Amino acid sequence: MKTTCPYCGVGCGVEIDAADRSVSGDRQHPANFGRLCVKGSALGETLGQEGRLLWPQVRGQRVSIDRALDVVASELQTIIAQHGPQAVAFYASGQLLTEDYYVANKLMKGFIGAANIDTNSRLCMASAVVGYKRAFGADAVPCCYEDLEQADVVVLVGSNAAWAHPVAWQRLVQAKQQRPEMKLVVIDPRRTASCELADVHLALRPGSDGALFAGLLNWLAIQGGIDQTMLPHLANVDSTLAACADWDLAAVAHTCQLADADILAFWQLFTTQPRVLTLWCMGINQSQTGSDNNNAILNVHLLSGKIGRPGCGPFSLTGQPNAMGGREVGGLANQLAAHMGFSPQEVDRLGRFWHSDRVAHQPGLMAVDLFRAIERGEVKAVWIMGTNPAVSMPEGNRVAEALRRCPLVIVSEVSAVTDTSAFADVLLPAQAWGEKNGTVTNSERRISRQRGFVAPVGEAKPDWWLLAQVAQRLGYGAAFDWQHPHEVFVEHAALSGFENAGSRAFDISALATLSREQYDQLTPVQWPVNAAAPHGSSRLFATRHFYHPDGKARLLPVGIPILSSPTRHYPLLMNTGRIRDQWHTMTRTGNVTRLMQHYDEPFVLLHPHDAAAHGLGQGDLTRVQSTLGWWCGRVMIDHGLTRGQLFIPMHWTRQFSAQANVDGLVAARSCPVSGQPALKQTAVRLQPLRPQWQGWLWQRARCDPQQLDYWSRVPQSGVQRYVLAGQGDPAAWLHQQPGMDELEWQQAHAGQQRHMLGWRDGVLERAFYAAPWLPEIDHAFVAQAFSLPPGSAQQRHALLGGRPEQGESQGRTLCSCFGVGELAIRRAIDQGCQTAAALGAALKCGTNCGSCIPELKQLIAAHTVAQ
Ligand SMILES: Nc1nc2c(c(=O)[nH]1)N[C@H]1C(S)=C(S)[C@@H](COP(=O)(O)OP(=O)(O)OC[C@H]3O[C@@H](n4cnc5c(=O)[nH]c(N)nc54)[C@H](O)[C@@H]3O)O[C@H]1N2
Ligand SMILES: Nc1nc2c(c(=O)[nH]1)N[C@H]1C(S)=C(S)[C@@H](COP(=O)(O)OP(=O)(O)OC[C@H]3O[C@@H](n4cnc5c(=O)[nH]c(N)nc54)[C@H](O)[C@@H]3O)O[C@H]1N2
Ligand code: SF4
Ligand SMILES: [Mo]
DSSP: OEEEOSSSTTOOEEEEOTTTOOEEEOTTOTTTTTOOOHHHHTGGGGOSSTTBOOSOEETTEEOOHHHHHHHHHHHHHHHHHHHOGGGEEEEEOTTSOHHHHHHHHIIIIIIIOOOOEEEGGGGTTHHHHHHHHHHHSSOOOOOOTHHHHHOSEEEEESOOHHHHSHHHHHHHHHHHHHOTTOEEEEEOSSOOGGGGGOSEEEOOOTTOHHHHHHHHHHHHHHTTOOOGGGGGGEESHHHHHHHTTTOOHHHHHHHHTOOHHHHHHHHHHHHHOSOEEEEEOHHHHSSTTHHHHHHHHHHHHHHTTOSSSTTOEEEEOOSSTTHHHHHHHTOSTTOOSTTOOSOHHHHHHHHHHHTOSOOOOSOOOOHHHHHHHHHTTSOOEEEEESOOHHHHSSSHHHHHHHHHHOSEEEEEESBSOOTTGGGOSEEEEBOOTTTOOEEEEOTTSEEEEEOOOSOOSTTOBOHHHHHHHHHHHTTOGGGGOOSSHHHHHHHHHHHHHTTOTTSSSOOOGGGTTOOHHHHHTOOOEESOOSSSOTTOOSOSOTTOOOSSTTSOEEOOOOOOOOOOOOOSSSOEEEEEEOOSSOOTTOTTGGGOGGGGSSOOSOEEEEOHHHHHHTTOOTTOEEEEEOSSOEEEEEEEEOTTSOTTEEEEESOOOTTTBSSOOGGGTOOOOBOTTTOOBOOSOEEEEEEEEOOSEEEEEEESSOOOOOSOSEEEEEEETTEEEEEEEESSOHHHHHHTSTTOTTSEEEEEEETTEEEEEEEETTEEEEEEEEESSOOOOOHHHHHHHTTSOOOOHHHHHHHHHTSOSSSOOOOSEEETTTTEEHHHHHHHHHTTOOSHHHHHHHHOTTSSSOTTHHHHHHHHHHHHHHO
């Protein structure tokens, strides 16, 4: 069975073995040709009932699915009757399938009659959407993945693709191996894993990208980099060039805090090489000038004619698996379905297609404003589906408080407990990956099928079905009368071609006549798919015809950055983002043991000088504070940061750690055009945490350790591992925990170290190791003791010591695919492995997905320096 990975926007094809449900890459899928990254390879480990939301609940009580849907419909109806349609809202997700998304949008904008449906894509791709619409007249990504292989120069800006789009990155790595003359420019304030391959790394001042690209536009004009044949297809050329004339090398170097030679290296490559591909992601979009950043990039590709040809173009990498599908169906509050806006003609067209006279006439609330309206009590009901806003929205604590006060919170979820579902009045169990059935669209506009291959757990239902059932109960039955996602899909496809005639980029009308069998067998295809391009379209704009009424593309006079400056009280700038093996709020990847091995607790990357200035070293604990709140986690020293900047991953939540949700610190400052919040620049300060003890606790059941300065949890097979830090006597703390009296305790005290094992009828229930410092314990060895029969006295003694009598510890896992640890890798380097390939031959590390290779190389380099 073939399906598609539910994580990132690369959109890799996945093949499921019918016999044992093992997962491998689909060799025929054009996005990945058989490759998978570590998250994709671990998909099999996310199947099953554990941690899943199995049945509906209304205000904490289990109810039947019918009853839950009745409650949703009747309470929504009451609120609409009393306060009007604007008092209800949906908050959806780029992780829904296109069919789910289409139905949610149709219900809200077409029938409830308000446009209050927004999505987590507001935090993600909203600025890119604005950029494309302003430049091309349509939200249309021009490129395809083959361009990765065909480019002479690849510019990676505000993207850590090595970790966030690993399979696209591997294609790039391979292309560069085959054609070493291909150049890679990475533009990112910090040195990331993606810089491993870079010929030029521009560690620019955060937020200054607009100036760098405005300077490049100016440079193109001065250095003969304008494609004269492009000019008839462009509007606003003179005014845009005039506006950027002051961005000379000196001005750019000053604003971006870069060396002249580095800037010139980039500009010259861009100007002189015929095929340049610019890839960008959240470092560009999540900014107060997010929309302008996008147009600054689009400007240089348009003016130089580096678009619509192989190996060329501006290519925004989409984050989520179906961020693009959401844009197609109108998931954002400021657009209607199928790339339509709110002009009277478009509202009328949609009304005729849907047979509804209630289609919303004006845009609805964008994410930040939506949660503010909930806070003010203007929006009284919100249906959240496929996203975890209490964690992922800026000012997360304020969002959580708004949800707590909201009279009706409906949450469709696959996980039993999340930070958001804690506020739900109604919880609806959704089908997860492997169960659900429909389509997604990846970064390169490629529509692929996600297919169900396991039975749904409990009473889980498809998201589209839950929405359609509520629509039926609200009295809109005929318009929501589908029995299968195929019927939703063909309606969506028909709408894309309805009165289109080339006016709207999104057109998949050739798929509107698919039979159910054809839909089930649909092979990946790139839109547009219509009469003119029945087999899809790999690249757009080859004819240089754009979607503005005059057919031209628009340059925009943009580039003036808004630069965040730290303050006296908050002197550091906090950057946030992703790590290699976790997905967002960890509701799925956080439960997969091998994905938790790479980084197993919340951490802050600090420049060595900033750490030293605060008396902090590698492995210490610290608080990070902004004006809005504080965060707590472990220090990791990173020489790749610029002094004054730090980085915290976005992933940890209240389910996994005491105080590690970074969005509690981030202010909701947004780009005024796209409404996308600036999540990458927050002024903060450090407050070192000096616990009197630190320790490890393994126990079978989950708990919420109280009265501690810090804790963090790692689920392991059959046992939970906690790292703890507190004040006072650790043994006294442990004795306050519930259930202590029921166990028989075996203890060892050595100086200030406390090691304690709790047994029940000879079965290990708890293991606790504490000391004034973080004790070194062999984690795999202790975890294993929870799944093995009770051992000999000698083995128990070893367990009390926290390490096996013989054998060597592996250390932190770097290669998650083969479980190879840092210590093992260091030993192999000591023994002569001097390349990643040699390490691979000796230990297998890096030979599957390859995403640990940058770290393998770093270890080899560090070893060489040390010698
Ligand atoms: N492993 C993993 N992969 C993922 C995801 C995940 O959760 N985990 N999520 C997916 C999603 S939804 C998304 S949106 C993508 C995001 O993918 P990326 O955008 O690549 O990931 P981030 O880590 O958020 O940020 C990228 C980089 O932007 C840099 N940056 C910060 N400020 C600036 C700036 O002012 N200018 C420039 N040029 N760069 C800056 C950061 O240092 C960071 O390295 O990843 C997708 N893939
Ligand atoms: N500080 C900071 N904050 C950020 C970012 C950042 O870079 N820095 N990045 C932002 C970006 S780009 C994004 S995309 C967001 C992501 O943030 P979220 O969307 O909030 O994160 P997820 O953990 O992916 O949330 C998805 C939820 O849907 C559930 N789910 C999974 N599959 C299904 C399904 O099929 N149906 C339903 N109904 N539920 C399902 C999951 O269990 C999970 O709870 O975070 C944003 N927040
Ligand atoms: S690169 Fe993205 S789509 Fe491909 S396997 Fe990894 S997470 Fe899934
Ligand atoms: Mo995203």
